[in-house]
Amino acid sequence: MSNKINITFPDGNSKEFNKNVTGYEVAYDISPSLAKQAVLIEINGDIKDLHSIIEHDSILKIIKKDADSVLEVLRHDCAHVMAEAVQELFPDTQVTIGPAIDNGFYYDFARKQPFTTDDFESIENKMHEIISKGSEFRREVWTREKAIDFFKQKGEFYKVEIIKDLPDDEELSIYFQGEWLDLCRGPHLPSTKHIGKSFKLMKVAGAYWRGNENNEMLTRIYGTAWRNDKELRKYLNMLKEAEKRDHRKIGREMKLFSFDDEVGSGLPLWLPNGTIIIDELEKLAKETETKAGYDRVKTPHITKSSLYEKSGHLSHYEDSMFPAMDVDGNKYYLKPMNCPHHHKIYASLPRTYKELPIRLSEYGTCYRYEKSGQLFGLMRVRSMQMNDAHIYCTEEQFKGEFLAVCNMYLEYFKIFGIEKYEMRLSLHDKEKLGDKYVDEPELWIKTENLVREALVEGGLNFTEIPGEAAFYGPKIDVQVWSAIGREFTLATNQVDFAIPSRFDLSYIDKSNKSQVPLCIHRAPLGTHERFIGFLIEHFAGNFPLWLSPVQMVIIPISEKFNDYCMTIFSRLKLEGIRLKIDNRNEKMGAKIRTAEIDKIPIMIIIGENEVNNNVISVRRKFQGDLGKLDLDNFIENIKLEISSRNL
RNA sequence: GCCAUUGUAGCUCAGUUGGCCAGAGCGGCUGAUUUGUAAUCAGCGGGUCGGGGGUUCGAAUCCCUCCAAUGGCUCCA
Numbered sequence: 214m215s216n217k218i219n220i221t222f223p224d225g226n227s228k229e230f231n232k233n234v235t236g237y238e239v240a241y242d243i244s245p246s247l248a249k250q251a252v253l254i255e256i257n258g259d260i261k262d263l264h265s266i267i268e269h270d271s272i273l274k275i276i277k278k279d280a281d282s283v284l285e286v287l288r289h290d291c292a293h294v295m296a297e298a299v300q301e302l303f304p305d306t307q308v309t310i311g312p313a314i315d316n317g318f319y320y321d322f323a324r325k326q327p328f329t330t331d332d333f334e335s336i337e338n339k340m341h342e343i344i345s346k347g348s349e350f351r352r353e354v355w356t357r358e359k360a361i362d363f364f365k366q367k368g369e370f371y372k373v374e375i376i377k378d379l380p381d382d383e384e385l386s387i388y389f390q391g392e393w394l395d396l397c398r399g400p401h402l403p404s405t406k407h408i409g410k411s412f413k414l415m416k417v418a419g420a421y422w423r424g425n426e427n428n429e430m431l432t433r434i435y436g437t438a439w440r441n442d443k444e445l446r447k448y449l450n451m452l453k454e455a456e457k458r459d460h461r462k463i464g465r466e467m468k469l470f471s472f473d474d475e476v477g478s479g480l481p482l483w484l485p486n487g488t489i490i491i492d493e494l495e496k497l498a499k500e501t502e503t504k505a506g507y508d509r510v511k512t513p514h515i516t517k518s519s520l521y522e523k524s525g526h527l528s529h530y531e532d533s534m535f536p537a538m539d540v541d542g543n544k545y546y547l548k549p550m551n552c553p554h555h556h557k558i559y560a561s562l563p564r565t566y567k568e569l570p571i572r573l574s575e576y577g578t579c580y581r582y583e584k585s586g587q588l589f590g591l592m593r594v595r596s597m598q599m600n601d602a603h604i605y606c607t608e609e610q611f612k613g614e615f616l617a618v619c620n621m622y623l624e625y626f627k628i629f630g631i632e633k634y635e636m637r638l639s640l641h642d643k644e645k646l647g648d649k650y651v652d653e654p655e656l657w658i659k660t661e662n663l664v665r666e667a668l669v670e671g672g673l674n675f676t677e678i679p680g681e682a683a684f685y686g687p688k689i690d691v692q693v694w695s696a697i698g699r700e701f702t703l704a705t706n707q708v709d710f711a712i713p714s715r716f717d718l719s720y721i722d723k724s725n726k727s728q729v730p731l732c733i734h735r736a737p738l739g740t741h742e743r744f745i746g747f748l749i750e751h752f753a754g755n756f757p758l759w760l761s762p763v764q765m766v767i768i769p770i771s772e773k774f775n776d777y778c779m780t781i782f783s784r785l786k787l788e789g790i791r792l793k794i795d796n797r798n799e800k801m802g803a804k805i806r807t808a809e810i811d812k813i814p815i816m817i818i819i820g821e822n823e824v825n826n827n828v829i830s831v832r833r834k835f836q837g838d839l840g841k842l843d844l845d846n847f848i849e850n851i852k853l854e855i856s857s858r859n860l
Numbered sequence: 861g862c863c864a865u866u867g868u869a870g871c872u873c874a875g876u877u878g879g880c881c882a883g884a885g886c887g888g889c890u891g892a893u894u895u896g897u898a899a900u901c902a903g904c905g906g907g908u909c910g911g912g913g914g915u916u917c918g919a920a921u922c923c924c925u926c927c928a929a930u931g932g933c934u935c936c937a
Contacts, residue, residue: 319932327864418932419863426934430863433932461929465871474910474928530937532861550937584861585928587935683937707937734937771894798893799900806898820896830897838897 219270233266237403240275250277252402253286260286262352262400278407284440288313290350290401290408291340291438292320297393298339299328299434308395309371309422309431316448317412317437321420323371327432333414336434340412347406348391352399355387360396371422372396411445412438460695460749461590467754467762467812469745470591479588479595481742486762489791490748491598491741493760495576497628497858498600498738501621507572507602512554514578518544524553524712525651529684535582535595547580552709552734555603556716559730564720569730570610574602591746592701598741604733605718611731612667615708619673622691622704622737629748630860634703635692636673638664639681650684651711660710660731661687683734685711695750701743707734754812755834759855766813767794768804770820777824781817781844788848790855809834815851 220239221227230239236254240247240263254261255274260282267273276282292311299306299322311320322328328336355363357376364372376396379385388397390405402408414436422428439445456462464470469487476482483491499509518537521527527534530549537544548554555573564571578598587593606614619636626634641650641657650657664687668675675689682688688707694700709732719727738744748756758764765785769778775796782794795804801818808816816832823830828841 329864416931417864420933421862424934426862430933432863435932472929478928524937526937533936552937581936584935586861586863586933588929593936685937688937702936705937768897770896773894798891798895800893800895801897802895803899804897809898816897818897822896832897 218267220267221270221272223272223274230267233268236261236263236265236267236273236275239267239273243275247275247277251275252278252283252407253280253400255282260400262350263403264352265400278440283402284438285313286400286402287408287440288318288438290405291412291436292318293350293388293390293393293395293397293401294340294343294405294408295336295414295434295436296320296322296395297343297390298336300393302332302335302339303328307369307371310375311395317415317435319433319435321422321431321433323422323429323431327419328417328434330414330417337412337414341410343390344405344408344410346391347404348389349404350401351389352401353387353389355385357385360385360387364396408438409441411440411442412436413445413449458750458753459590460592460746463749463754464591464746467749469749469762477595478585479583479593481591481594481596487745489762490745490756490760494738494741494744495600497625498574498576501624502572502574502602505572505617505621506570507574510555510558510573510575512548512551512558512575512577514548514580515545516548516554518546520553520557521546523715524556525684525715526550526553533581533583535580549579549581551575551577551579551599551601552603552712552732553716556713556718556732559603559605559718560716564605564730566607566720566722566728569720570604570606570614572602572604574600576600591742591749592695592699594740594742597743599736600738600741601734601736604735605713605720605730606733607720607722607728608663608731611663611708611733612670614733615664615667615706616671616673618706618733618735618737619668619671619689621735622706625704625737628858628860629751631693631703631751633694636668636675637681637690637692638668638675638677639683639688639690640677640679641682641687642680645680650682653711656710657682657687660708664689664708683707683709685709688734693747695747701739701747703739703744703747704737705735705739706737708732709734755814756812757858757860758814758851759858761812761814762791763793763811763813764790764851764855765792765815765817766804766808766811767792767817767819768801768808769794769796770801770818772796772798774819774821774824778819781819781829784844785848788852790848790851805832 216232217229218232219227220230237248237251240251251263253263253276254265255276256267256271289312292313296308296311300308303324305324307323309321309323311318360376361373364376376385386397386399387394388399388401414434416435418433418435419430420433422431437448439448467486468484469490470481470483472481518527526549534549535547537546558573559571576598578596580596583593583595604614640661643654646652646654686708688705690702691704692700693703713732714729718730720730722728767778767782769775778794782792785792795807797804805816814834818830818832823841829844829847830841831839831847833839
């Protein structure tokens with residue numbers, strides 16, 4: 214057997230080396246200065262330690278500190294250093310896991326007394342100390358017995374559990390940094406000094422061991438880490454900017470909604486300004502759905518328990534429903550969703566294939582008992598308004614209907630300028646049939662295939678997520694990201710092949726036989742609460758004209774022009790424009806400033822010149838002074854802008 | 861629900877180890893000014909210090925408890 218191997222570089226050149234050469238040696242062979250800058254290597258696509266031994270012919274890339282792929286490793290290094298710092302300062306702490314994540318890292322610690330942010334300064338200082346020592350990250354491969362003995366002796370029982378659960382064929386590696394060591398898959402940078410000083414501990418949080426709420430709660434410390442201070446500052450600045458877009462802050466400032474302790478948590482009060490936005494969204498939905506052949510319906514807010522027993526919601530979601538109330542000896546529930554009611558509307562008349570598809574839509578309020586810790590501004594609430602609908606169709610009609618719904622989302626997204634989204638096809642998990650999912654193995658596969666085909670035929674991009682389906686069928690969730698970087702399911706579109714038959718829903722087909730329809734559940738704007746919360750952050754409160762609660766403000770330059778302003782005000786009001794007049798005893802500059810802060814898109818400024826020439830001066834947010842305009846022309850243009858829902 | 865943090869005027873925040881009638885800026889109201897594209901000046905009002913209980917001669921400050929918000933974990937028809 215040859216003791217030479219062939220290494221190919223990204224530029225296509227290759228060279229022969231001794232077997233078991235290290236990445237560092239290869240880099241040094243290319244040039245000593247490259248070896249100096251190198252921190253990692255990529256062998257056949259896998260990132261490895263710089264000092265890894267190369268045993269076979271490989272494609273090798275030397276990675277320098279400035280490469281993007283370094284960040285993840287650097288963050289992981291930082292987690293190790295934090296763990297060492299914590300154990301040095303608080304010896305009664307057990308370490309568990311500490312991965313790199315987006316923008317940073319975390320480490321979960323087990324300690325009787327949880328850490329607080331007050332501990333951050335001393336931990337950070339200790340980390341700087343460890344880093345400045347510049348200890349090398351050194352990898353050793355241990356046997357399971359050795360590792361278990363070692364960690365047991367050290368009192369690291371979580372590590373022992375992790376080791377026991379590792380697959381037998383997986384190599385068990387230990388990384389040293391000076392004296393301290395951790396069980397770790399790697400890779401790591403050559404030494405702690407490469408971490409630098411551009412990191413910061415961010416927050417503490419509780420986290421269940423292995424993510425299971427029946428397990429004990431650990432303390433997680435989150436940190437962020439970057440290659441240099443400039444990157445760190447940029448990130449911290451980005452967070453600060455995101456905070457300014459926070460829908461809770463803007464919602465209060467723009468008087469869109471509020472919460473009140475005496476009303477109850479998670480129960481938003483929609484103020485007049487916010488209600489305007491809801492109304493505009495419903496107007497849009499109504500127009501869209503009317504064109505798409507939907508019929509609107511209305512159903513009650515409370516319903517007897519038997520309906521939810523039949524639908525299966527009670528057995529699946531009782532914990533997330535408000536507790537039942539007793540009415541005349543019957544149990545009634547606040548409705549958590551509309552589908553059973555819509556099924557009842559479907560069932561209220563005999564149906565034939567000629568009527569299908571039947572599309573029932575409802576703008577109603579549903580109530581869900583979200584656990585207190587889940588509540589979050591408007592994004593997660595207990596009373597929610599929905600643009601909900603259920604489509605009943607034949608199997609032949611299914612693909613077309615399903616795709617039409619998906620395209621409806623995308624049309625909406627275009628209107629709102631939502632460009633970053635991801636469609637996720639959630640599938641069942643056959644292990645959980647009969648438990649989490651209705652026990653219809655063949656129907657699951659068949660329906661999932663139908664959905665997949667529809668998406669492919671429609672040319673839509675999607676990713677598949679196993680084990681995330683609704684209990685009655687597969688679904689498409691559309692994920693979006695808020696300004697604060699949080700991920701949300703905005704739109705959802707679910708197939709239901711199970712519940713219609715439980716409700717004995719049927720139609721007479723062409724050959725006069727009774728058939729069960731398929732049902733599509735869809736809420737393309739999610740809940741109004743979440744959607745508006747998202748829009749606030751998406752637009753940073755600067756809504757397009759058609760959605761702005763206050764579309765314009767009239768600013769008289771002095772009280773002398775108030776009368777003229779009132780005639781313009783009345784005229785615009787008659788045209789259906791939402792506006793106000795700022796006749797405070799203030800200078801024009803102050804009124805403009807107020808309007809800018811209030812995020813009012815248009816200001817109409819009236820002084821002596823305007824009155825004399827019978828015109829208006831217009832100033833627009835982001836555009837500034839547009840000069841003098843004829844009122845009739847202005848109205849015509851504005852009405853067109855509003856009706857076409859321009860961004 | 862779990863872990864942690866936080867809760868002072870409509871908003872943003874001060875309030876040293878418990879100690880004079882709890883403060884500021886912005887907003888609001890009143891008056892003066894009659895104003896040309898992001899803040900005119902002056903005066904005035906506004907607080908059960910999240911609720912309740914306790915320790916103390918004395919609590920916004922310390923302790924207990926409840927409520928709510930925030931950051932995560934778990935969950936999401």
